[in-house]
Amino acid sequence: MSTENEPKGAAGQRKAPAGERVADWADGRLGIYSLAKANMRKIFPDHWSFMLGEICLYSFIIIILTGVYLTLFFSPSMNEIVYHGSYVPLQGVRMSEAYASTLDISFDVRGGLLIRQIHHWAALIFIAAMMVHMMRVFFTGAFRKPREVNWLFGFLLLVLGMFTGFTGYSLPDDLLSGTGVRFTQGAILSVPVVGTYISMFLFGGEFPGHDFVARFYSIHILLLPGIMLGLLVAHMILVVYHKHTQYAGPGRTNKNVVGMPLLPVYMAKAGGFFFLVFGIIAIVSAVATLNPIWALGPYRSDLVSTGAQPDWYMGFAEGLVRVMPGWEINAWGHTLALGVFIPLVIFPLVLGAIAVYPFIESWVTGDKREHHILDRPRNTPTRTGFGVAWLVAYFVMLMGGGNDIWATHFNLSINTITWFVRIAFFAGPVLAFILTKRICMGLQRRDRDKVLHGRETGIIKRLPHGEFIEVHEPISQGDLYTLTSHEQYKPLELGPEVDENGVKRKVSPTQKLRARLSKGFYGEGNQVPKASAEEYEEITSGHGHH
DSSP, X not given: OOOTTSOBOTTSOBOOOHHHHHHHHHHHHHOHHHHHHHHTTOEEOOOGGGHHHHHHHHHHHHHHHHXXXXXXXXXXXXXXXXXXXXXXXXXXXXXXXXXXXXXXXXXXXXXHXXXXXXXXXXXXXXXXXHHHHHHHHHHHTTTSTTOHHHHHHHHHHHHHHHHHHHHHHXXXXXXXXHHHHHHHHHHHHTSTTTHHHHHHHHHTSSTTTTTHHHHHHHIIIIIHHHHHHHHHHHHHHHHHHHOOOEXXXXXXXXXXXXXXXXXXXXXXXXXXXXHHHHHHHHHHHHHSOOOOHHXXXXXXXXXXXXXXXXXXXXXXXXXHHHHXXXXXXXXXXXXXXXXHHHHHHHHHHHHHHHHHHHHHHHHHHOOOSOOOEEOOGGGOHHHHHHHHHHHHHHHHHHHHHTHHHHHHHHTOOHHHHHHHHHHXXXXXXXXXXXXXXXXXXXXXXXXXXXXXXXXEEEEEEEOXXXXXXXXXXXXXXXXXXXXXXXXXXXXXXXXXXXXTTSOBOOOOHHHHHHHHHHHHHHSTTSOOOOOOHHHHHHHHTTSSOO
């Protein structure tokens, strides 16, 4: 029913509100309504481990926001000036404009120091969250088809994040960051033939030159973040396109997703979680000082700060160089510094092992199906063992990168620490692999017993003939499904050595290798057979011991 006060259109029809007209105009040109209708009700599963990826995303957003603010005041120049700013202990000291502008941001720009701290802390948390997120994806098998490409996107984001962080903390041109850049230049010089050319190109001449801050600045705020932003968008698009993975449970299959709609439930939770992450990073930044460049002083090539350490994610590379023996080869008037070059080769190989693993496992299993249900790490002992071994190798080298800090804080010999790290780099991952597999097998046996005999209640009961037993409580049907729904692969078999005519079959070395790896992944000692329906019926019917 209309009234005389309602606005009329040209044909006497009721005129739509202004907001609705704007929405119709935008939808007619951009297709926003149809796009939102198709995607805003998309279902996302709910599990605490999925928040790790959100922490990565929110930390990246915080880095971009604070980075834009810092660029307004930072001067990426190595021209020398005499400092006359607010920080009295450094007044009259010659320094670069980059270092002086960083001091101004810290002491003269309103909120500048807090923004610097938030920017740096968010970068550390971003890389830490990416590593933990990738480990969650690795241990649960979320990288399997159709997500191999998305796994590579995540790997590239991790590597680019590490180098973006390195270029970022090198910009202030303080003594600590300058020492790190000097370390990098030494590693570059160890590359045969082209090392000197790369160094001269990067630094614009002899180290430190006059260009590297400006060049690192362009790389840090334009090149690497632009590539990372593109990878992040592609990563998110593929997450939506492939639908989200989910943990095994009642009603969950490879053809559905059980969870909550994106709008409004998931968006409300995500929005609240963003401000929670932002708030925690802000609190940590306000109470825990990071990289106090004013206490270190400007960089000078003839000085090295005591206890110089890179950010934690570069500690692995530093550890490789610190514990590597100082081997050299002299030939034809040239010196090859193996003590630096070998770690420079090992570092990308250890990282690259993460990138190629999904393709190796797919080749070994021969499994080309799509997987949307996640594995429990205990049900894939070999994969879980490899992941733990990689982490052990990483943290052993991280210890090597801080061998001087360990020596001074725990009153230990630095040579003892170095030799321990050298041995642990090879022995630690092997022991971690073996121990992890044994733990996984023990957990599989425990799951089998829980399925057959139920959950331990702690109640001891005495039978009429005097025997004491513990009363077990049967687990629910949902738990039964969760504990028994995983698939157990059978190792590949090469088959008989001769065919039906008695002729010896030709088996390629690749087939032999694949069969051997398959046996290592899924052979005896890697899987505890699941409880069968017959065994369960026998136990629960009273014919077996319960």
